[in-house]
Amino acid sequence: NPRELIAYSQYPRPADFPQWNSDKPSLKDIKVMGYSIRTIDYRYTVWVGFNPTEFLANFSDIHAGELYFVDSDPLQDHNVYNDSQHGGLLLSLRP
Amino acid sequence: TDALNILLIIVDDLRPSLGCYGDKLVRSPNIDQLASHSIVFENAFAQQAVCAPSRVSFLTGRRPDTTRLYDFNSYWRVHSGNFSTIPQYFKENGYVTMSVGKVFHPGISSNHSDDYPYSWSFPPYHPSSEKYENTKTCKGQDGKLHANLLCPVDVADVPEGTLPDKQSTEEAIRLLEKMKTSVSPFFLAVGYHKPHIPFRYPKEFQKLYPLENMTLAPDPHVPDSLPPVAYNPWMDIREREDVQALNISVPYGPIPVDFQRKIRQSYFASVSYLDTQVGHLLSALDDLRLAHNTIIAFTSDHGWALGEHGEWAKYSNFDVTTRVPLMFYVPGKTALLPAAGEKLFPYQDPFDPASELMGAGRRTEDLVELVSLFPTLAGLAGMPVPPWCPIPSFHVELCREGHNLQRYLQLHDLEEDPYLFG
Numbered sequence: 001n002p003r004e005l006i007a008y009s010q011y012p013r014p015a016d017f018p019q020w021n022s023d024k025p026s027l028k029d030i031k032v033m034g035y036s037i038r039t040i041d042y043r044y045t046v047w048v049g050f051n052p053t054e055f056l057a058n059f060s061d062i063h064a065g066e067l068y069f070v071d072s073d074p075l076q077d078h079n080v081y082n083d084s085q086h087g088g089l090l091l092s093l094r095p
Numbered sequence: 096t097d098a099l100n101i102l103l104i105i106v107d108d109l110r111p112s113l114g115c116y117g118d119k120l121v122r123s124p125n126i127d128q129l130a131s132h133s134i135v136f137e138n139a140f141a142q143q144a145v146c147a148p149s150r151v152s153f154l155t156g157r158r159p160d161t162t163r164l165y166d167f168n169s170y171w172r173v174h175s176g177n178f179s180t181i182p183q184y185f186k187e188n189g190y191v192t193m194s195v196g197k198v199f200h201p202g203i204s205s206n207h208s209d210d211y212p213y214s215w216s217f218p219p220y221h222p223s224s225e226k227y228e229n230t231k232t233c234k235g236q237d238g239k240l241h242a243n244l245l246c247p248v249d250v251a252d253v254p255e256g257t258l259p260d261k262q263s264t265e266e267a268i269r270l271l272e273k274m275k276t277s278v279s280p281f282f283l284a285v286g287y288h289k290p291h292i293p294f295r296y297p298k299e300f301q302k303l304y305p306l307e308n309m310t311l312a313p314d315p316h317v318p319d320s321l322p323p324v325a326y327n328p329w330m331d332i333r334e335r336e337d338v339q340a341l342n343i344s345v346p347y348g349p350i351p352v353d354f355q356r357k358i359r360q361s362y363f364a365s366v367s368y369l370d371t372q373v374g375h376l377l378s379a380l381d382d383l384r385l386a387h388n389t390i391i392a393f394t395s396d397h398g399w400a401l402g403e404h405g406e407w408a409k410y411s412n413f414d415v416t417t418r419v420p421l422m423f424y425v426p427g428k429t430a431l432l433p434a435a436g437e438k439l440f441p442y443q444d445p446f447d448p449a450s451e452l453m454g455a456g457r458r459t460e461d462l463v464e465l466v467s468l469f470p471t472l473a474g475l476a477g478m479p480v481p482p483w484c485p486i487p488s489f490h491v492e493l494c495r496e497g498h499n500l501q502r503y504l505q506l507h508d509l510e511e512d513p514y515l516f517g
Contacts, residue, residue, distance in 0.1 A: 005462040007140035008158065009417045011410065012165045018328040018346035023410040024145065026166050032324055033165075036412040038140055040462060045412050047324045055163055064322030066412075075313060075403065076413055079320035 007038040012050065016063050027052050032063050037093065043068045043076060044093050065090070098280040099426070099476055100389040101185065102380065104373060105284065107146070107197055107291035108409065110398035111137075111420045112366060115453065122303050122367045124443035124450040125374030129393060130422050131453035132430035132439055134503055138462045139421035144397040144409040146291075147200035149465065153396075154180045154199065154214075156469030156481065156495045161488060170206045172213075176489040179481075181469050182214040184493065185282040188478050193270050194219035196263035197286035222262035224255045225288070228295060235337070244335035245361045247298035258295065260287045264372045268379040275383050287372060290365035290399070292332060292408075300364040303445060309356035312402030317347055327400070327410035332358075349405060359401050367445045377440035386439045387432050390475050391424040394465065419465060422456070425475055428504055429457060459503050466497035474501040 013032040014025040021029060033050040035057065036043060049061030065081035067090065073080075081090070113123040115130035116137065141149045143159045147167045152159050155178040159165055163175040171178055182192040194215050199205035201221070209219040232253050233246035250258060267285045274281040289296060317326065328346035332338050343350055350358070373393075380386055398416045400406040409416040426432055433439045443450040474480045480501075484494035 002461050007138070007417075007462045007464045009140055009142055009144065009412055010159055010165075011143060011145075011412050013324050016322075016324045018323060018326050020330060020345075022326075022328050022346070023330050023408070024166060026168060027163075030165060034325060034412050036417070038414070038417070038462060040138070040460070043412075043414065045325065047322065055160070057160075064324045066322065066325055077314045077318045077320075077404065079318065079322070082320075 002040055005040065009036040009038065010034060013047065033057050041070055042089075043070070044081075044090075097388060098189070100274070100280050100385065101190070101282040101472060101476060102389050102391045103181075103198075103282070103284040103472070104376070104391065104393045105150075105198060105286045106369060106393075106395040106420075107286065107288050108397065108399045109290060109366065109369070109395035109420060110401075110415060111418060112363065112401075113420055115422075115456070116420060120304070120308075121363050122445040123370040124445055124453070125370045125377060125440070126393065126420075127453040128440060128443055129373070129377060129391065129424060131456045133391070133393070133422040133424040133456050134429050135456050135458045136421040136463050136500070136503075137458055137460045139394070139419050139465065140417045140462065141397040141419050141465045144411060144416035146396055147202075147204035149396040150198070150200050151204055153465040153468045154182070156181070156466060156497060157484070157488070158466055158496050161484070161496060164204055167200065168203050170203055172206070177492050179493045180210060180214045181472055182282055182284060183210075184469070184473060184478070184481070185476070186214065186216060188476075189279060190282045191216045191274065191277060191279045192282040193217055193284070195267045195270065195283070195285045196220070196222065196259070197288055198284040220263070220266045222259035222266070224253070224257050224262055225259040227254045228259065228288070229293065233293070233295065233337075241336040242293070243337040244293055244332050245337055245357055246293045246295035247301050247361065247364070248295055250297050258297070260289055260369065260372045263287060264375050267376055271379060271383055271385060275385065285376065287369055289369045290362050293335060294358075294361035294365045296361070296365045296368040300368045300445075301360065303367050304360045304363045306356055306360055309360045311352060311355055311359075314404060315349070315355065315402045317405035321404060325411065326404075327406050327408065327416075329400075329407040329410070332407055347405060350402075350407070355402050358407065362399065362401055370445055374440075374442045378438075378442040381433075381438050381440045387426050389426065390472070392422070392468065392472060394421045394468065395419045396465075421463065421465070423471070423475065423500075423504060425504055461503070463500055464497050466495075467500050468497070470495045470497060470499035471501055474499045475504065
């Protein structure tokens with residue numbers, strides 16, 4: 001079922017706010033990892049705490065989230081992660 | 096039956112701004128022609144939108160959390176596991192494997208050797224003119240030479256009188272001519288540098304994209320709801336002299352709108368220049384009568400933001416940076432075998448308005464990932480598809496973390512397909 005197909009992407013960040021090395025942080029400076037689930041319907045991303053020594057992401061340490069619905073927001077300009085009405089979906093997606 | 100050859104074309108920083116992906120503006124007739132004979136994946140995504148991590152991921156068939164390469168500073172065989180690569184697997188199965196241009200990201204992440212000799216039968220080829228890419232070879236409005244982001248050049252004036260991708264095409268064609276008489280099948284990976292920055296391309300390609308026709312991105316402002324951690328401050332392009340001169344504020348800019356148009360103009364011009372290189376390569380494959388027994392895979396390592404969300408370059412999780420072109424031409428499967436003397440890939444001139452509008456080819460909107468390239472190429476070549484990886488798989492040399500996409504090509508031979516045959 002095409003709806004069940006998922007593409008996973010990820011991107012590292014050195015901090016919660018943009019800084020000089022936000023684009024290409026060295027491994028030792030990575031503090032946050034953004035993990036994305038992309039389906040035919042939506043893109044859901046959680047930016048979570050990351051330990052570069054242990055290579056461990058801490059999914060209970062959520063720094064920020066993104067949720068865009070492809071049909072209503074194909075350009076991904078309106079992040080509805082914090083909108084309450086999607087709480088159910090978010091709960092189901094949280095690892 | 097003889098083993099099929101493999102031609103893998105990897106284009107650096109190419110987003111699906113191509114005619115065959117519905118882009119009405121971009122002139123890419125040669126890539127569109129390839130697409131018309133291929134299966135085209137309209138929703139293919141990279142696992143990380145930056146060069147080395149994406150390339151090591153899809154060339155080993157492992158996700159970044161397994162390669163543990165999120166930057167440019169480690170070699171997976173030392174750092175995380177002795178994972179086999181696509182070319183290595185083909186080499187171990189009797190193929191002559193060759194690398195031209197930028198396939199692995201150069202430097203530490205490929206052991207300063209493009210992973211030779213593990214992956215390649217010969218030392219990989221790198222175009223000699225690459226060393227001038229980031230030097231002062233761009234003529235500024237002051238008539239002096241600068242290291243600019245926007246760098247349309249008169250090829251006759253640049254050092255060595257050529258450009259890296261032109262040299263790569265020439266070398267790839269030379270290798271195809273050599274392999275024509277080889278008893279072994281070949282796996283040739285050609286890595287083109289453009290449209291990676293700097294946008295250094297033959298200046299005539301600017302004519303295809305008059306500045307007055309250049310629009311801004313449909314959503315050129317940083318969205319209010321975007322978490323700051325998600326935003327990519329495009330530090331790399333800020334280092335270029337022409338961008339520095341604009342004194343753009345960090346981190347949110349914005350870039351002056353006329354310069355935004357110029358960036359978009361030069362990106363598209365670089366894409367059309369790249370398209371001509373692909374065209375010369377594929378028409379040579381045709382001329383050497385290798386199109387009937389060579390699988391062609393075409394993709395890129397990640398996309399590139401052209402002002403969407405107020406961002407430029409890659410370095411994010413947005414679709415504009417993770418979505419990539421991905422297509423496979425499989426002789427006799429995605430297109431009829433060329434009849435004697437028939438050309439499947441005659442060179443198409445992007446400056447010729449009459450260059451044929453291409454058929455759409457076969458397409459699927461299903462979501463797929465670049466990490467599927469390894470199992471898919473193995474399957475298409477008739478080799479055993481590596482098994483799924485256990486978790487964790489650091490100790491496993493050969494396994495896969497992506498789906499085999501062959502089911503999208505599980506096309507019976509076209510001769511049996513009256514619709515297509517018709």
